[in-house]
Amino acid sequence: MNSVEPQPDQLRDQDPEVASWLQREDNRQHTTLTLIASENHCSAAVRATGSSRLTDKYAEGYPSKRYYGGCEVADGIEELARARAMELFGAESANVQPHSGTSANVEALLALAGPNGRIVGMALKDGGHLSHGHPRSHTGMLFDAKQYGVDDNGRVDLDQVRELVREHRPHVLIAGGSSYARNLDYQAFADIARESEAFLLADIAHPAGLVAAGVVPSPVGIADVVTMTTHKTLRGPRGGMILAKADIAKKINSSVFPGSQGGPLVQQIAGKAVALGEALQPEFRDYQRRVKENAVHLADRLATAGLQIVSGGTDNHIVLVDLRSTDCTGAEVEERALAAGLAVNKNAVPNDPRPPMVTSGLRLGTPAVTTRGFGTAEIDQIADIIVALVRGENPENYRATVRELCEAHPLP
Numbered sequence: 001m002n003s004v005e006p007q008p009d010q011l012r013d014q015d016p017e018v019a020s021w022l023q024r025e026d027n028r029q030h031t032t033l034t035l036i037a038s039e040n041h042c043s044a045a046v047r048a049t050g051s052s053r054l055t056d057k058y059a060e061g062y063p064s065k066r067y068y069g070g071c072e073v074a075d076g077i078e079e080l081a082r083a084r085a086m087e088l089f090g091a092e093s094a095n096v097q098p099h100s101g102t103s104a105n106v107e108a109l110l111a112l113a114g115p116n117g118r119i120v121g122m123a124l125k126d127g128g129h130l131s132h133g134h135p136r137s138h139t140g141m142l143f144d145a146k147q148y149g150v151d152d153n154g155r156v157d158l159d160q161v162r163e164l165v166r167e168h169r170p171h172v173l174i175a176g177g178s179s180y181a182r183n184l185d186y187q188a189f190a191d192i193a194r195e196s197e198a199f200l201l202a203d204i205a206h207p208a209g210l211v212a213a214g215v216v217p218s219p220v221g222i223a224d225v226v227t228m229t230t231h232k233t234l235r236g237p238r239g240g241m242i243l244a245k246a247d248i249a250k251k252i253n254s255s256v257f258p259g260s261q262g263g264p265l266v267q268q269i270a271g272k273a274v275a276l277g278e279a280l281q282p283e284f285r286d287y288q289r290r291v292k293e294n295a296v297h298l299a300d301r302l303a304t305a306g307l308q309i310v311s312g313g314t315d316n317h318i319v320l321v322d323l324r325s326t327d328c329t330g331a332e333v334e335e336r337a338l339a340a341g342l343a344v345n346k347n348a349v350p351n352d353p354r355p356p357m358v359t360s361g362l363r364l365g366t367p368a369v370t371t372r373g374f375g376t377a378e379i380d381q382i383a384d385i386i387v388a389l390v391r392g393e394n395p396e397n398y399r400a401t402v403r404e405l406c407e408a409h410p411l412p
């Protein structure tokens with residue numbers, strides 16, 4: 001059979017305007033070092049699925065129980081992705097349909113707490129995620145949400161979590177964060193949840209790849225439900241995924257479809273299958289070990305140069321820098337870094353006196369540069385540039401070094 005995938009030429013001929021935007025993004029990624037902790041560079045094989053004809057296919061329902069004909073390929077792909085997810089994480093069930101991490105959280109919370117149910121999660125300002133009950137997220141509107149924070153050392157205060165859970169009696173307790181660099185004690189969270197007959201939801205959107213590789217502890221088998229994104233450390237296509245204990249899998253599945261979503265994005269599910277296949281290979285463990293090693297090294301180097309690191313270091317791929325003892329804000333350093341060719345993001349630090357669009361912190365992450373092949377020697381160079389930028393040096397002085405690093409370490 002002659003099946004021709006759309007070629008870039010076809011796009012360039014038909015719609016040069018969009019083609020030139022895509023080219024610009026390609027150039028941007030080639031010439032920028034991504035230190036945004038939630039981003040990565042997936043493989044060409046994963047990317048290929050996104051432009052496949054699967055994008056044309058409706059497959060509402062689940063394998064063998066679809067509401068449309070012609071779903072045999074969608075069935076095969078979804079079964080493969082589910083099987084690989086269960087094998088990789090040692091999970092009893094997997095739903096690979098969530099369109100994003102936020103969708104996965106809303107779907108899991110609606111399944112377990114129900115509308116107007118009670119939830120407890122980490123506050124955004126302390127390192128949690130919007131979808132853990134922030135007032136501006138639907139999770140803060142649909143549910144009666146209470147939030148816990150971190151202590152003066154930047155660590156989750158389990159006594160505060162226990163107290164809040166005893167008081168609020170949530171249907172679901174959430175463990176996980178977006179800018180939390182330390183391992184969570186999932187068993188302690190489970191014990192707190194069980195005491196109040198709450199479900200435990202572990203959101204491993206950030207460390208999913210590290211969890212899969214056994215580089216950080218896994219909540220699978222401890223938490224009732226584990227949600228994640230597939231595009232961060234897991235290095236897959238953009239999307240979400242939910243692992244659940246067998247006895248609640250049905251509830252989760254019907255909350256995803258028909259509860260919250262219509263047709264699944266089959267091309268994204270194919271990308272998830274490819275990424276999960278890659279994650280099952282021994283090289284993936286090696287990659288994740290280097291992601292963590294690089295992050296620990298980055299934190300040490302920055303601290304040695306006098307920068308303050310929230311919680312004093314990292315257990316994963318995230319380094320959260322507290323800029324309050326310097327002259328600059330998170331927004332200023334973000335802008336300077338971008339001018340030097342480093343993509344980073346401003347981020348609130350615990351007890352941050354500045355507003356969210358300014359902040360007093362910088363969140364750095366090593367997944368993308370480690371994918372480009374960075375080791376500790378290159379991390380030293382990056383750390384030294386960041387320190388210089390915080391001290392107010394001209395970003396233009398570093399643009400050439402960053403370009404050389406990019407050229408020496410091409411994208412996959």
Ligand SMILES: Cc1ncc(COP(=O)(O)O)c(C=O)c1O
Pocket residue numbers: 038099100101102103105128129131176177178203204205206229239240
């Ligand atoms: C902990 C956590 N959960 C959920 C999400 C949401 O993922 P998405 O952006 O795919 O909705 C994020 C994204 O950064 C996250 O960090």
